Amino acid sequence: MQRQQAVVIGASIAGLVAARALANHFQKVIIVERDDLDPTTQPRKGVPQANHVHILLTGGFNVLQHYFPSFTSDLNAAGVPQLNWSRDVQWFQAGSWKTRQPCSISFYPQARATLESRIREYVRQHPKIEFRGQTKVEQLLFDASKTKVTGVLVNQAEQSSEIAADLVVDTTGRGSRTGQWLEAAGYQTPTKEVMLIDLVYVSQVFKKTATPRNWQCLACHPSKNSPRGAIIAPIDDEHWIVTLFGYLGQHPTPTNADVLEFVKNLPVPDIYTTLAEATAVSEPVRFGYPQQVFQRYDKLKRFPQGFLVLGDALCSVDPVFGQGMTLACKEAQALDQVLASAQGQQAATLAQAFFKQTQKIIEVPWLITQAEALRFKGMPGSRSPKIRFLQWYTEHVFWLSAQSTEIYQAFLDVMHLLAGPEALLRPKVVRGVLGRMFGRA
Ligand SMILES: Cc1cc2nc3c(=O)[nH]c(=O)nc-3n(C[C@H](O)[C@H](O)[C@H](O)COP(=O)(O)OP(=O)(O)OC[C@H]3O[C@@H](n4cnc5c(N)ncnc54)[C@H](O)[C@@H]3O)c2cc1C
Incomplete structure (x- = not known):
């Protein structure tokens, strides 16, 4: 696969981090964004959710720290307070207040637009990355056989033009038009899971x-x-x-x-x-x-070469759990790793390898957010034995994390996407759940 030029569609969190990851593999990366990116620290039209609270979980923070090594020191220099999750957050959940003993998770509270502008400034400084603001992607461009995406058709100030690319990455969020673009090119209608x-x-x-x-x-x-x-x-x-x-x-x-x-x-x-x-x-x-959505591109029999999707355009989960930016960061890092792998070197196997990795990243948050939403009486959806078990077990964990710092820490490790759900099977947690079941807690 040629690695001259990559195009990222969308300059929000997913697009910015994906562009930085791609810069490790391509000579040049162009980010195309329909919004005007100046002035930069206010919520903008293309990201209306920036008017609402955004917490960056530690799993996502760590990815940003990896790509932008001065991230922590810049936040400290800017006077953004570093808060300890359990000491500084007074959190009422499932009928009890969480314990307030300090834990190992910290975070820097900031407005969503400020966070995005910080990341954007790092990305702007990268010599391989170029921004094209106020430019809307209208369509994907395909080769004659429609097996490969060769670039994008863009519109800037009512003028259409083409940008060629060896790889195009869609990070246009929940309004992504990938499904329509693929169908128009003769691909099977992508399936999606919707809740x-x-x-x-x-x-x-x-x-x-x-x-x-x-x-x-x-x-x-x-x-x-x-x-x-x-x-x-x-x-x-x-x-x-x-x-x-x-x-x-x-x-x-x-x-x-x-x-x-x-x-x-x-x-x-x-x-x-x-x-x-x-x-x-x-x-x-x-x-x-209205709904959380997981686009199952991993299940398509045919997917064009030279094209990938990540961030909310791939999967958007219930925002109450604050995982969207972290998922986007982890998916961008997975892209970096897949591009470095043998499968990622081959145009024919890149998409399959990438969507396999992202499916693994998304699987647990998707399941947990479903299980939580299905606790509400009247919420439509299937309450499978797996969901019911998860609800039963985590309800004990929520209650126990009001009593035990160690159990709260295990819960936070999973919530911040630092550990898989097996962290909730640590002996202390299992003992706590069993103790509560048999009336010893
Ligand atoms: C109410 C709410 C609260 C949330 N709270 C949290 C939270 O606390 N923590 C957390 O981690 N996540 C949270 N999220 C999720 C988070 O906002 C997203 O996961 C995150 O912004 C990553 O999204 P994205 O970059 O994939 O897409 P988006 O942020 O939706 O950005 C898409 C970008 O693509 C651009 N674009 C779209 N179409 C085109 C086109 N044709 N051509 C060029 N550019 C285009 C848009 O202008 C925009 O810049 C919340 C979401 C919502 C809705």
Whole structure:
């Protein structure tokens, strides 16, 4: 496979990290983005979810640190606080507050648009990567036999032109048109797994109050008895972003009065009492997320050479679990590894090898988010024995992580995509679950 030029469609988190990974293998990488990327630190039209809280989990943070070695020191230099997940986050989940003893997981809270602009600046500095902003990809270009993607047709300022590429990567998010593009080129209709979750987010920025607090982040997670939740997280020294979410018609609405009313009805009063004395400095903004989707390109019999898909365009999971950016980072790193492998060297086997790896990355978050959504009464979907077992086991783990730092740590390792679910089978966790079952905890 020639490795002269790669094109990445979309300059959000998945596109930026994918471009950086591709720069290890191609002479030149062009990122094509339909939005104007300046001014850079505000939510932009193509990424409306940036108006809502975004937590970068440690699994994703580690990938960014790998590709951008000054990431941590730059965050420290910029004064972004490093928070300890259990010491600084007061988290109510499944009927109890988590234990607050420090754990090994830390994170840097920041606005989604600020995080993206930080990554974009690193990528801009890379000598092999070029940005084309305000440029929309209209179509894929194929060779005469339609077996290979040869580039993209773009539109910039009403002018169409072609960009040739040895590899094109679609990172256009949930609105990806890959399915239509493939069908139009004569490929089988791609299958996708869809789970309806009927989730709505409403977010608003508040000025922090001066009242002393023993938390930096305050969260109330939806539970089977209450499909509503909310989080208060810092985005800078002065401000919190407050995000409310509700499933299955239990939706927040974007008015100042309704924001307060919504948090007043959460199972714990802490978020309401905090906001009741805080001042909103933005209008509330709504985001509807009807379904989570996993595009099963790994199951297609035929997939064109010279083309891949990653990030939300491949799989978008329930955002309440904060895993989307981390999945995108891990998929981009998998692309790097696959391109370095023997299978990745061959145009004919690259896609198969890549989608096999991404399937492994996505499998567990996809299953866990399904199991969590299916706890809600009335949520459509099959409650298989596997799902029921997972719900039963993790409910014990949630409860135990209010008591035991070690068990909470195991849960956080899985949640932050640092360990597989086998971490929940560590002896201490199993003993805890059995003890609780037999009434010893
Ligand atoms: C409400 C909400 C809250 C979330 N919270 C979290 C969280 O706490 N933690 C977390 O890790 N993740 C979270 N996520 C998920 C996260 O936003 C995404 O996983 C992450 O942004 C990666 O998405 P992406 O880069 O694949 O696509 P997107 O962010 O959707 O970006 C797609 C890009 O492609 C561009 N584009 C689209 N079409 C074209 C075209 N034809 N030509 C050129 N450019 C194009 C768009 O302008 C955009 O820049 C949340 C998502 C939502 C919806």
